[in-house]
Amino acid sequence: xxxxxxxxxxxxxxxxxxxxxxxxxxxxxxxxxxxxxxxxxxxxxxxxxxxxxxxxxxxxxxxxxxxxxxxxxxxxxxxxxxxxxxxxxxxxxxxxxxxxxxxxxxxxxxxxxxxxxxxxxxxxxxxxxxxxxxxxxxxxxxxxxxxxxxxxxxxxxxxxxxxxxxxxxxxxxxxxxxxxxxxxxxxxxxxxxxxxxxxxxxxxxxxxxxxxxxxxxxxxxxxxxxxxxxxxxxxxxxxxxxxxxxxxxxxxxxxxxxxxxxxxxxxxxxxxxxxxxxxxxxxxxxxxxxxxxxxxxxxxxxxxxxxxxxxxxxxxxxxx
Amino acid sequence: xxxxxxxxxxxxxxxxxxxxxxxxxxxxxxxxxxxxxxxxxxxxxxxxxxxxxxxxxxxxxxxxxxxxxxxxxxxxxxxxxxxxxxxxxxxxxxxxxxxxxxxxxxxxxxxxxxxxxxxxxxxxxxxxxxxxxxxxxxxxxxxxxxxxxxxxxxxxxxxxxxxxxxxxxxxxxxxxxxxxxxxxxxxxxxxxxxxxxxxxxxxxxxxxxxxxxxxxxxxxxxxxxxxxxxxxxxxxxxxxxxxxxxxxxxxxxxxxxxxxxxxxxxxxxxxxxxxxxxxxxxxxxxxxxxxxxxxxxxxxxxxxxxxxxxxxxxxxxxxxxxxxxxxxxxxxxxxxxxx
Ligand SMILES: Nc1ncnc2c1ncn2[C@@H]1O[C@H](COP(=O)(O)OP(=O)(O)OP(=O)(O)O)[C@@H](O)[C@H]1O
Ligand code: SF4
Ligand SMILES: [Mg+2]
Numbered sequence: 233x234x235x236x237x238x239x240x241x242x243x244x245x246x247x248x249x250x251x252x253x254x255x256x257x258x259x260x261x262x263x264x265x266x267x268x269x270x271x272x273x274x275x276x277x278x279x280x281x282x283x284x285x286x287x288x289x290x291x292x293x294x295x296x297x298x299x300x301x302x303x304x305x306x307x308x309x310x311x312x313x314x315x316x317x318x319x320x321x322x323x324x325x326x327x328x329x330x331x332x333x334x335x336x337x338x339x340x341x342x343x344x345x346x347x348x349x350x351x352x353x354x355x356x357x358x359x360x361x362x363x364x365x366x367x368x369x370x371x372x373x374x375x376x377x378x379x380x381x382x383x384x385x386x387x388x389x390x391x392x393x394x395x396x397x398x399x400x401x402x403x404x405x406x407x408x409x410x411x412x413x414x415x416x417x418x419x420x421x422x423x424x425x426x427x428x429x430x431x432x433x434x435x436x437x438x439x440x441x442x443x444x445x446x447x448x449x450x451x452x453x454x455x456x457x458x459x460x461x462x463x464x465x466x467x468x469x470x471x472x473x474x475x476x477x478x479x480x481x482x483x484x485x486x487x488x489x490x491x492x493x494x495x496x497x498x499x500x501x502x503x504x505x506x507x508x509x510x511x512x513x514x515x516x517x518x519x520x521x522x523x524x525x526x527x528x529x530x531x532x533x534x535x536x537x538x539x540x541x542x543x544x545x546x547x548x549x550x551x552x
Numbered sequence: 553x554x555x556x557x558x559x560x561x562x563x564x565x566x567x568x569x570x571x572x573x574x575x576x577x578x579x580x581x582x583x584x585x586x587x588x589x590x591x592x593x594x595x596x597x598x599x600x601x602x603x604x605x606x607x608x609x610x611x612x613x614x615x616x617x618x619x620x621x622x623x624x625x626x627x628x629x630x631x632x633x634x635x636x637x638x639x640x641x642x643x644x645x646x647x648x649x650x651x652x653x654x655x656x657x658x659x660x661x662x663x664x665x666x667x668x669x670x671x672x673x674x675x676x677x678x679x680x681x682x683x684x685x686x687x688x689x690x691x692x693x694x695x696x697x698x699x700x701x702x703x704x705x706x707x708x709x710x711x712x713x714x715x716x717x718x719x720x721x722x723x724x725x726x727x728x729x730x731x732x733x734x735x736x737x738x739x740x741x742x743x744x745x746x747x748x749x750x751x752x753x754x755x756x757x758x759x760x761x762x763x764x765x766x767x768x769x770x771x772x773x774x775x776x777x778x779x780x781x782x783x784x785x786x787x788x789x790x791x792x793x794x795x796x797x798x799x800x801x802x803x804x805x806x807x808x809x810x811x812x813x814x815x816x817x818x819x820x821x822x823x824x825x826x827x828x829x830x831x832x833x834x835x836x837x838x839x840x841x842x843x844x845x846x847x848x849x850x851x852x853x854x855x856x857x858x859x860x861x862x863x864x865x866x867x868x869x870x871x872x873x874x875x876x877x878x879x880x881x882x883x884x885x886x887x888x889x890x891x
Contacts, residue, residue: 448652449647449649449652449653450652450653450654450655450656452610452647452653453647453653453654453655453663453716453719454655454666455610455639456608456610456639456640456644456645456647457639457640457666457667457670457719458636458637458638458639458640458641458667458670458671459636459640459666459670460632460633460636461632463670467666468655471657472655472656472657475657546657547656547657547659547703547705548656548703548705
C-alpha cells in the first residue's frame with residue numbers, strides 16, 4: 233500500500249509542474265502583461281520599455297517561467313491591479329470561504345445521495361426507484377445557475393429565510409458566536425442549491441453500484457450461508473458498493489470547482505469562484521492566473537485523494 | 553424404511569422472459585436419500601443449476617411450483633426466516649465459479665466465520681477462529697493461520713474452491729449440493745478437488761447432490777444418477793445400471809460421446825444441435841426428438857412420461873428399444889432383444 237501511495241505521490245509532482253507550465257503559457261498568451269494594469273498610459277514609452285527590461289519581461293519564456301514559479305513558491309503571485317493588493321493576500325480569505333462552501337456542499341451531497349442511492353438501488357424498478365431516478369434526470373437536465381437563481385429567489389427573496397449574498401452579515405465581530413452563525417447561514421442556501429443538482433451523479437453512481445453488486449455471485453454465497461436479507465444488504469452489498477463511492481470523493485472536489493464559479497457568482501459569495509469570474513471580467517490577469525493554478529492544483533489533489541482512499545479501503549490494492 | 557432426505561415433487565421453476573413465464577425445471581420429481589451421492593448430469597442449459605437453486609431457495613425472481621420436502625419442511629413454500637435457519641446449516645451448496653463466489657473485501661476467516669456465526673450465535677471469537685482453522689485444515693489448505701487473514705484475490709482458483717467447500721461443510725450439513733464444483737478449474741486441480749469431495753463424503757453424514765458434465769466423475773463417485781434434458785429428468789437409475797444399460801436415447805448419446813480407447817470405433821458421436829433456449833423449447837411432444845432426426849418419431853408417445861422399466865430405473869421414453877445411432881446397424885429387428 234505504501235509503495236502504491238508513494239508511487240502515486242511521485243506522479244503528482246510532475247503533474248503539478250506541467251499544470252504550472254500550461255497556466256504560465258496561457259497567461260503569456262493573454263493580451264497585456266503584468267505591467268499593463270499598473271502603469272499610467274501617459275508615461276513615456278521609453279520609460280515603460282526600461283521598466284519592462286528591469287522586470288525581466290523581455291527575457292526568454294523559460295527564464296520568465298523560472299522567475300514566476302520561484303516567486304510563486306515563496307508565496308508571491310503578483311499584484312492585483314483591481315484590488316491593488318498582493319494576489320496572495322487576496323486569495324487567502326477567498327480560499328477559506330470557498331473551503332467552507334465546498335465542505336457544506338459535500339455534506340449535503342452525501343446526506344442526499346446515500347439514502348436515495350441505497351433506496352433506489354435496493355428497490356430498483358419499483359415506484360420509489362422511479363421517483364428517485366426521475367429526480368436525478370431532472371437534476372441532470374437542470375442548469376446549475378438557473379436552479380441556483382430560482383433557489384435564491386424563493387429561499388432568499390420570497391420566503392426571506394436565508395441571506396441573499398455575501399459570506400457574513402456586516403458589522404459582526406469575527407470570533408463571536410453570532411459571527412460563526414451568520415457565516416453558517418450564508419453557506420446553507422448556496423451549498424444546498426449546488427448539492428441538490430450535483431448530488432444526482434452520486435445518487436446514480438451509488439444506485440448502479442448497488443444494482444451491480446446485488447447480482448454478484450458472492451451475494452448468492454452469502455444467502456446460501458443463511459444470512460438474512462438485511463444482513464446481506466448491510467454486510468455485503470452496501471459495504472462493497474460504498475467503496476467506489478468513497479473513492480469517488482476526491483473527484484467530487486474537482487466537480488465542485490466548476491459549480492462554485494456559478495454558485496458564488498449568483499449568491500455574490502466572496503470565494504474563489506466569484507474572484508475568478510470578477511477577475512476575468514476585469515481582465516485582472518495575475519489574479520486569473522493564480523486562481524486557475526489553484527483550481528488545477530485542487531483537481532490534481534482531488535484525484536490523488538481518491539486514489540489514496542481507494543488504496544486504503546480496497547484490499548486488492550492495499551495488500552500489494 | 554423412509555430413508556429419504558430430500559423429496560422433490562413435481563417441481564416447476566419458471567423464469568420470466570418478456571411477458572411470459574417459461575419453465576427451466578419442468579415437473580421434476582426426485583428423491584435424495586441419506587448418505588447417498590446422487591449425480592445430476594446433462595448438457596449446459598438443461599436446468600441443473602436452476603434445480604439446485606430452487607432447492608436452496610436462491611432464485612430471485614422465479615416462479616416456483618410443486619413441493620420440496622426436507623426435514624419436515626416444504627422448502628418451496630417456506631418463509632425466508634425459516635429458510636435461513638436451514639441454509640448454511642442443514643443444507644449447503646458448493647458453487648460453480650470459485651473466482652466470483654467469495655466476497656473480495658472480506659478475509660477468508662470472516663467469510664467462513666460468518667456461516668458459523670449465523671448458526672451458532674454464542675460461539676466466542678476465539679472458538680470461531682479455531683474452528684475456521686480446523687475447517688481449512690480439513691479442506692487441505694497448507695497454512696491455515698496464514699490463509700485466514702488473506703483476501704480471496706491472494707488465493708488461486710483451487711484454493712478458493714477449497715475455501716468455498718470449507719464454508720459449505722462448516723456446520724456439518726445433512727444435504728450438500730455441489731454444482732459443477734470443478735468446471736472452472738484446471739484439469740490437475742479438478743482431480744484434487746474431486747479427491748477432496750470424495751474424502752469428505754466418507755467422513756460426512758450427508759446426502760450429496762453432485763451436478764456435473766463429467767461422466768467419469770459420475771462413475772467414480774455417484775450411487776445414483778439422474779439425467780436431465782431440457783428441464784426434465786429423462787432417466788434415473790443406480791450408477792451401475794446407467795452405465796451398463798442406459799435406455800434413454802439422450803443418456804445413450806451422452807455415453808456414446810465419450811471417446812472409447814479400447815473400442816474399435818473411436819469416432820466421437822456428437823449430439824447434434826444444442827439445448828434450445830427456454831422460450832424456444834418444444835413444450836409438446838418429446839423434447840429430444842429434434843436432436844435425433846434420423847429416428848422416425850411420429851408413432852412415439854406424444855408427451856413421454858417417466859416409466860419404471862425395472863425397480864429404481866426410470867426412463868422417459870417408451871420406444872427406447874427401437875433407438876439406434878446413425879453409425880450403428882439398424883436395430884429395429886432386434887427391438888425386444890435388449891432388456
Ligand atoms: N435467472 C434466469 N432468468 C432467465 N433464464 C434463466 C435464468 N437462470 C437460468 N435460466 C435459463 O434456464 C435454463 C437452464 O439454466 P441452468 O443454469 O439451470 O442450466 P445448467 O444445466 O445449470 O447449465 P450449465 O451446465 O451451463 O451450468 C437455461 O436456458 C438458462 O438460460
Ligand atoms: S420418445 Fe421417441 S423421440 Fe422421445 S426420446 Fe424416446 S425414442 Fe426419442
Ligand atoms: Mg449450471
